[in-house]
Amino acid sequence: MDYAELIKMAFEARKYAYAPYSHFKVGAALCAENGKIYTGCNVENASFGATMCAERTAVFKAVSRGERDFKAIAIVGGLTEEERELSGYAYPCGMCRQVLSEFGKPDMKVIVARTAEDYKEFTLGELLPESFTL
Numbered sequence: 001m002d003y004a005e006l007i008k009m010a011f012e013a014r015k016y017a018y019a020p021y022s023h024f025k026v027g028a029a030l031c032a033e034n035g036k037i038y039t040g041c042n043v044e045n046a047s048f049g050a051t052m053c054a055e056r057t058a059v060f061k062a063v064s065r066g067e068r069d070f071k072a073i074a075i076v077g078g079l080t081e082e083e084r085e086l087s088g089y090a091y092p093c094g095m096c097r098q099v100l101s102e103f104g105k106p107d108m109k110v111i112v113a114r115t116a117e118d119y120k121e122f123t124l125g126e127l128l129p130e131s132f133t134l
């Protein structure tokens with residue numbers, strides 16, 4: 001699949017990040033098995049624990065529209081204000097990995113990107129091996 005397009009959508013979503021406390025803005029673009037894309041950004045709160053990550057925003061948007069099968073997610077994040085180039089890769093936090101694993105299969109692709117061309121590709125199984133399930 002064309003990760004460049006998915007990464008660009010993550011950068012677009014990052015523009016809406018609300019991060020007045022950490023200044024760390026994150027965008028995510030989640031691709032469902034049917035090809036539909038759901039984006040998300042982080043939304044912080046003065047009560048810090050109420051903050052929501054970009055990845056989970058995207059997953060919850062998708063699931064609340066009836067999607068449950070995902071093939072890839074692209075994630076971009078960093079402190080810089082630059083819209084299309086970041087100094088580093090933003091890896092999903094543990095809680096987001098767990099939420100992704102609720103729906104994504106172990107072979108779901110997780111793309112962390114600095115630019116549309118500069119990215120690293122992992123599987124969810126690599127990032128969260130032996131994940132918890134009921």
Ligand code: THU
Pocket residue numbers: 019022024025026041042043044051052053054055091092093096
């Ligand atoms: N954040 C994400 O959006 N995704 C992650 O996987 C890790 C962290 C956000 C939460 C908070 O707004 C900021 O990054 C700094 O932790």
